[in-house]
Each structure stands twice: as C-alpha cells, then as structure tokens.
Amino acid sequence: MLFLFYVLPLQPQDKAVNTNYGTDEKLSFVGMTLAELIERFGVPKTVIAARGNELWQDDVIFRYNDGDFYIYSDRVWQVKFVSALGISNKDLKPAVLRVLGNNAEDMGDYVQLKISGMNWPLMLRVNFNNSGQVSAIYLYRPDF
Numbered sequence: 001m002l003f004l005f006y007v008l009p010l011q012p013q014d015k016a017v018n019t020n021y022g023t024d025e026k027l028s029f030v031g032m033t034l035a036e037l038i039e040r041f042g043v044p045k046t047v048i049a050a051r052g053n054e055l056w057q058d059d060v061i062f063r064y065n066d067g068d069f070y071i072y073s074d075r076v077w078q079v080k081f082v083s084a085l086g087i088s089n090k091d092l093k094p095a096v097l098r099v100l101g102n103n104a105e106d107m108g109d110y111v112q113l114k115i116s117g118m119n120w121p122l123m124l125r126v127n128f129n130n131s132g133q134v135s136a137i138y139l140y141r142p143d144f
Contacts, residue, residue, distance in 0.1 A: 023137075026084050027115065029069065030122060031075045037062065037069060044069075053128055070140075078140035085124060093132045100124075 044062035062069040070078035115122040127136040
C-alpha cells in the first residue's frame with residue numbers, strides 16, 4: 001500500500017480541459033462601448049472599414065496589438081484574436097478540440113463553441129487553413 005502512495009502521483013496526468021471560460025478577461029471585450037474600448041486600449045494602431053454583402057454588415061475595425069475590434073454602432077460586437085481561451089494561431093485542430101472540450105462543434109474547416117454565462121450570447125469560432133492549423137480566432141455576438 002505504501003508503494004502505491006509513492007508511485008501513483010508519478011503517473012502522467014491528462015491535461016484538464018478548460019470549461020470555465022467565464023473568468024477569461026477577453027470575453028468582456030465583446031460588448032464594450034467605444035469609450036470603454038479607447039479607455040482600456042488607447043488610440044487604435046489603425047482603423048479600417050470592412051464592407052459586408054449587405055449595407056447593414058459594414059463594420060469599422062479598430063486594430064490593436066491585442067486584436068481587431070469590430071464595431072457596430074457604438075459597441076464591439078466581434079473581436080479577432082491571435083490567441084484566446086488557450087488557443088493560438090498555428091495550433092493544430094486536435095489540440096483546439098482538446099482545449100475546447102466536448103461542447104465544441106467541429107464544422108470541418110472551423111470549430112465553434114457557444115459560451116454561456118455572459119450578459120448576451122457569445123460564440124467562439126476557430127478557423128483552420130488547409131494544413132489543419134488555426135488561421136483565425138473570433139469571439140462574437142451571434143445575435144448581431
């Protein structure tokens with residue numbers, strides 16, 4: 001019995017899957033007002049316009065080192081990250097699925113995850129290139 005006490009802790013442990021996303025600060029970026037965004041990050045490095053298929057889909061994008069913030073009216077509705085929630089650009093798809101856990105939906109060239117517990121619905125979308133590496137990470141309000 002004493003042998004098991006010393007040997008069992010030496011066995012490799014599986015990395016725990018992160019399912020508590022509500023504590024990640026980056027989740028609070030979606031929904032920020034323009035004033036809150038500028039107060040938090042300062043003046044953006046660049047500001048660009050993105051044309052959608054419909055007029056109502058046009059966005060103004062504030063680019064910062066921490067991400068690209070898509071603005072609708074006076075609020076952030078989407079953020080594009082280089083890394084978020086334990087995932088980074090160029091990570092492989094199996095690693096992303098492991099990090100996101102069983103609630104992630106594999107849609108082929110992207111994975112999506114509904115995030116609950118916030119003031120509004122949030123969705124994480126992770127896009128992959130042809131090599132199966134992360135090419136983009138988006139956090140957004142699907143109701144916009």
